[in-house]
Amino acid sequence: MKTSEIRQRWLDYFGERGHTVVPSASLVSEDPTVMFTIAGMVPFIPYLTGLIPAPYPRATSVQKCIRTNDIEEVGKTPRHGTFFQMTGNFSFGDYFKKGAIEYAWDLLTTSESDGGYGFSEKDLWVTVYKDDDEAIALWKSIAGLPDERIQRLDKDTNYWSTGHPGPAGPSSEIFFDRGPAYGPDGGPATDDDRYVEIWNLVFMQYEIENVRSKTEFDIVRELPSKNIDTGMGLERVAFLKQGVENMYEIDQVRPVLDRASELSGRRYGADHDDDVRMRVVADHVRSSLMLMSDGVMPSNEGRGYILRRLLRRSVRAMRLLGVEGPTFPELFSASRDAMSPAYPEVARDYDRISQAAYGEEDTFLRTLASGTTILDLAVDSSKKTGSSVLAGDTAFLLHDTYGFPIDLTLEIADEAGLTVDRDAFDSLMSQQKQRAKADAKNKKSQVADLSVYSAFRALGETQFLGYTEMTADSRVLGIIVDGESVTSAAAGQTAEVILSETALYAESGGQDADKGTIVGDGFELEVLDVQRPVKGLISHTVTVTRGVVSVDAAATTVVDAEYRRGARQAHSGTHVIHAALRQILGPNAHQSGSYNKAGYLRLDFSWNQALSRETLTEIEEISNNAIRDNLDVVTREMPLDEAKSLGAMALFGEKYGDVVRVVDIGGPWSRELCAGTHVSTSSEIGMINLVNESSVGSTNRRVESLVGLEAFDDLAAERAIVRELTASLKTPREQLPGRITDLVASLKQAEKKIKEYEQQAQAQRVPELLGTVETVGATRVVAQSLGSMGSADDVRTLVTTVRERLGSEPAVVALAANVKDRPVIIIATNEAARSAGIRAGQLVRTAAGVLGGGGGGKDDMAQGGGQDPAAIPAALTSVVDAVTS
Known part of the structure; x- marks a missing residue:
């Protein structure tokens, strides 16, 4: 059974049973505390926790996920992968334990000919939380499981919570027994590879408080509305149904492994270490492909760093397999062909993806070459001093500064008859990790605690009226001080204010938040920031400059008109520059990020080489011609599918709802999905003055521009400098370049004579x-x-x-x-x-x-x-x- 068929059977099964089929969310997580979508339930957390009312009573999905915390285990076990797909069915106050267990058992054990997965009942085991007698009784009555195949485990494995006060509950896991050839008897409690977990059912039925650790908390009450969150590992079921040994050998992954084998001339199955390397390549290439299809690009920080690490580990593994030249053109195309049937966007965007991947491989191969030179010198120096050991700090320098993998250092040192001081290297690595942990001490690794907003979000969405209004009358729904909901805030305090309506734009889509004030009877608030902490809710961070603001008070939001004008100019200017870039460089020059504020914009786009001064001048000229032509700027709301059919461009990594806002400048010349504020006609932008172009990674460039009056002021400053030079050098403006060139040449000649x-x-x-x-x-x-x-x-x-x-x-x-x-x-x-x-x-x-x-x-x-x-x-x-x- 192909992986795509397993996926489709899941969606068909639950779709036919009243579940809303929800498309996979992006791998780029909406949660600001988590870089990636790490589990199938992540997109549903606001509904499961009650933060946002669920739009449907039950749902199902096949969610793309990335986890890198076990990256060192990839290739060594049958189940560890960085990219995986998690199927899930969810109930929001609808069915509970009985329904979840019935669905799971029915789908797993129904024959393939009748639409199920056809697992034999005798091969399935379950684990439950040790005190969940209700679940045990249900497993016995529904599945007929004997006591010996139902194992009670503790909170560390069979209890779920967010790590914060709120919803929690016991879980039950379904395991497949691969047989005695894979390990000893004893069931899942043995934690052996013989028993493969394929499905996890979370019964969210309690509210917890006083959370001290993963296993220490107080259960204070049962939830009035109980939820179900389940997940089945698609890759795990695939390798079991396809009769292969591990997830690296399934139909969506094996083609890359086979290509790595062909390129290296090493036979898969002949050597354990080589097998691990081929599996690493197969996993990491697929993971990188999927990350880049969701807009992540290699860089030195955040998500881009994780992607870069995956790509470089792939290059390293191929190097250890004996291949020193480029391999990504072969490996990535194999992964594209394997993944595109389930994810057509992989093939559609392959030109952009491959350009980034090939550029990263080329850069790292050069890094390896320079690192090898440094290593060769260090080896030579060690030999001259009669030492048989390469210093650990040298190995660490190569790893930390040059990205040179320790595996290759060990290999090259061994070839030269040397060992590496691993104790010193490991000590330095440990110190680095401790520094990283200390730096991240205040960053939460679990789901962000947004529960303070749940009561406000339950009142409905904040209405944004700022597209058409610069002021908006509203009501104070809530006030938050130091993370706690309060009834009022007085002069001098900083607080978050939640309103029912607002004219102030919340930072999103690259556009900075509006400046402005919130005023009411007896109080005035200076707006410091405007954000969307949860979907549908707008929060205003303010300083109370006068009086006392209280919950339920009438309030009016007032936008700083000058700042908004500048922000609109900058955001529309970004669209214009993007269109000009694509007109000159072609469709592969796709926006990968932006930032706009009054008078300034920056635009990041996929491209792997610096733009010449002539190209930048051409972009600037096309942009200002578009401004001069006074093009109409039209905004429309429409279904997402309709917008895409019209050719509207989406920014990779951005989240879009079913209904989107399309911004046209000059009709189809610039047509993008965008929720930002914009000018009415292009002439209102005023002027675009490109001031910088730089690299933000091996496959991304950045242009920066001043806009409007700020652009004019910058040009006026340059004009003043030119006037000063013409006066000092007594040279007409048009002759200045030649005059300065002559002076520089004369200076160099004088310096030469002095030397x-x-x-x-x-x-x-x-x-x-x-x-x-x-x-x-x-x-x-x-x-x-x-x-x-x-x-x-x-x-x-x-x-x-x-x-x-x-x-x-x-x-x-x-x-x-x-x-x-x-x-x-x-x-x-x-x-x-x-x-x-x-x-x-x-x-x-x-x-x-x-x-x-x-x-x-x-x-x-x-x-x-x-x-x-x-x-x-x-x-x-x-x-x-x-x-x-």
């Missing part, structure tokens, strides 16, 4: 220095102070020249100088001196110790320094003494 004079002056010092030679034993020594010098390079040049002039007899040259108020000493030895055991590095460390600093280098030349120029004579004396000894 030549300095070199001549130095050369004249060589005879003087040769006249100071003293013989120490069998070695000729020059040890002199040069006084003040411009740079250490000048000192090095003299040292090298003097050494060459001393001939082939043993010789040491030690010259010191005051360089920018710091003592510098450089020492050189010739071959005869080194043969006699005299090493420049050892001598310079001796001298640097006298100077109050440090130094080092090779046997033939070394450099040191310190803090005290007055100690230079003593340092030189110490060199002579060291040669004597």
